[in-house]
Amino acid sequence: MAEQTDTAPRATSNRSTTPGSDSFKQYISSNWAERTDVLPPARDEAAFAAERRARLSAKYPGKRLIIPAGRLKQRSNDTDFPFRAHTVFSYLTGWGSDSEPGAVLVLEPVAESESESESESGAGAAGHDAALYFRERAGRDSDEFYANPEIGEFWIGPRPSLAQVAADLALTAHGIADLDAVLEAVDGDTLIIREADPELTALVDARVAAAVIEAQDEAALPTIAFSPASGEKEEVDESAQLEQDLSEMRLVKDEYEIGQMRLAIAATAAGFDDIIRDFARITAHERGERLVEGVFNSRARADGNAVGYDTIAASGPHACILHWTRNDGPVVPGDLMLVDAGVELDSYYTADITRTLPVSGTYSPEQRMIYEAVREAADAAFAIVRPGIRFREIHATAMGVIARKTAEWGLLPVSAEEAVQPQNQQHRRYMVHGTSHHLGLDVHDCAKARREMYLDGVLEAGMVFTIEPGLYFQPDDLTVPESFRGIGVRIEDDILVTPTGAENLSAAIPRTADDVEAWVSAAGALNGRSL
Structure with a gap:
């Protein structure tokens, strides 16, 4: 059996009656029909989203761009508001009301030698590879699909596979666990849409700060720009600049x-x-x-x-x-x-x-x-x-x-x-x-x-x-x-x-x-x- 997944953040274990015996787990994980995933054609918006990513890529050469969809927001106790992905995430992926909470789009800068030809990853531009990370549906050998009311299919219905989302959005798709490798690589050239996911933003901020301290060189310092209004140099928040540019796009x-x-x-x-x-x-x-x-x-x-x-x-x-x-x-x-x-x-x-x-x-x-x-x-x-x-x-x-x-x-x-x-x-x-x-x-x-x-x-x-x-x-x-x-x-x-x-x-x-x-x-x- 696969490793047990995390329970929902606000699961009410004090009133749970979900069976936990080994015989129940063995029985509920067996005798399911094979999943036959039919891959959909790319949705109409996919090509437009790729072009939007291309324009963004051209504005931020060499920068790693992290665009979270955001997470479920608590309404009261263990109930949540209906999920709505962050506007920028939807704009750059084409994923709307069927998007997955906690998903993250990453535009990873490619090496100069790699950028001579068009990227095939769905970025739509040579300057970045685009990849989508989200929590794929659980296998029937996991307790997630029946015991987790936040994401389990017994509770909220069928969830998409990586292959289905990749085909639908014409984007490379990875499991959310693979995002760890991206976060380990975070450096001073990493920008994030800050308001979308405060928890992820705090993690990225900490790693950016650590990378800047470790680098101890001029390239790792905050960008300095000239302010026409004051005639003085001022510090520029590049993540705020990213959000501004996307609004103007x-x-x-x-x-x-x-x-x-x-x-x-x-x-x-x-x-x-x-x-x-x-x-x-x-x-x-x-x-x-x-x-x-x-x-x-x-x-x-x-x-x-x-x-x-x-x-x-x-x-x-x-x-x-x-x-x-x-x-x-x-x-x-x-x-x-x-x-x-x-x-x-x-x-x-x-x-x-x-x-x-x-x-x-x-x-x-x-x-x-x-x-x-x-x-x-x-x-x-x-x-x-x-x-x-x-x-x-x-x-x-x-x-x-x-x-x-x-x-x-x-x-x-x-x-x-x-x-x-x-x-x-x-x-x-x-x-x-x-x-x-x-x-x-x-x-x-x-x-x-x-x-x-x-x-x-x-x-x-x-x-x-x-x-x-x-x-x-x-x-x-x-x-x-x-x-x-x-x-x-x-x-x-x-x-x-x-x-x-x-x-x-x-x-x-x-x-x-x-x-x-x-x-x-x-x-x-x-x-x-x-x-």
Whole structure:
């Protein structure tokens, strides 16, 4: 019998009834059908992931790069949150919702003589060999497969073999025990994605420090770079630089990523349809917001992996709370229902859409006026999107409309022209958030990119981001008419920069006040609901 494997970290041995007799172990390890592993063809994303690794390899010649998937995170006691691999790991491997906790991708630099020809290991570049390390399924001669509730197949279902994963991802695959040899070789030229796996990061840090001390030469010291801002030399954290570079690589999406975004948005559109069709049940429940959340989550699980972020189901004055995720209030006819939600696919790409719906099927005059003002801001921002403009211009354009509208309504102590000046900004009382953020594997994608590449960056074809202006009039805001108080409106769409302009990927989801009313009313009529 193979050597006994470790039990799950939080296994509750004090209440375990798993048999431990030799006769049981002998019986449970025998008379199993032979496993006949069918090797899958490489998944569609494999070639794109290889190209991404090639670009990364070119940026880091001679550096060993360690990219962990991360580990299961405790929810409570001996239960864990559903596993989601680190974004960078997924980006560089193509492994999404079926990825294995504890897996690690390593890009090992090859000797100069070896780098003259293309690597055949799946790195997609001559500068590094790429290999994936993960805990392969246990054999039936081990107690792991029946006694370990964290990874045992009796508990969580079939797990892949090395050969299956290697074929699926077009990557060399090794058992997790083989990672020890990589860690033994860690030196001052080793970088790791630090936040993915704190335990592994601490181990790598210790070995890097030991290698630096042992080397006692100039090459082992921290990299020194010139800081234009201070005019002085400053120490650079190369691992932080690695994370920054990977964020900036993801600013422009490849063909596969754009296709996934389209699918995520289509699934999200279906989720909004589901919500509207269920308004009768939703409005009848004392915590109707919870039902909105549940209906959308059902679609996310049916058509994807999960929701890309906690659904905001904000009815009435809750719509004025920007990140309302408690979702425990009623959905009252006559109020607006702000739904900010996105389906995350098995590839981890997510949509991020907001629509503000009239629960009764029609907007009141004030609701319509505010809604159409927000749409005007969104449309104005969309109209300027094209390669070559700066990202910040999108926000400035939307804010110009918000300032003009709030000034026209007599809400500002200054003119719209004065309000938009940096030293004023009174109109921002009614919209304190930004207008746009990049979107992809993360709902707030590419977050570690430099300011000059993000907010001050120049748009390029292939970028995907949101446009999401809003107006929020708090229930106790004495600067606005009483009829405005408690009204919150946001309209959010997902935008693709094209070579000549932009495409609103979510334009098929009704946006104008007239179209939204028709959408809600049609769903109500279909279900025999009185509007």
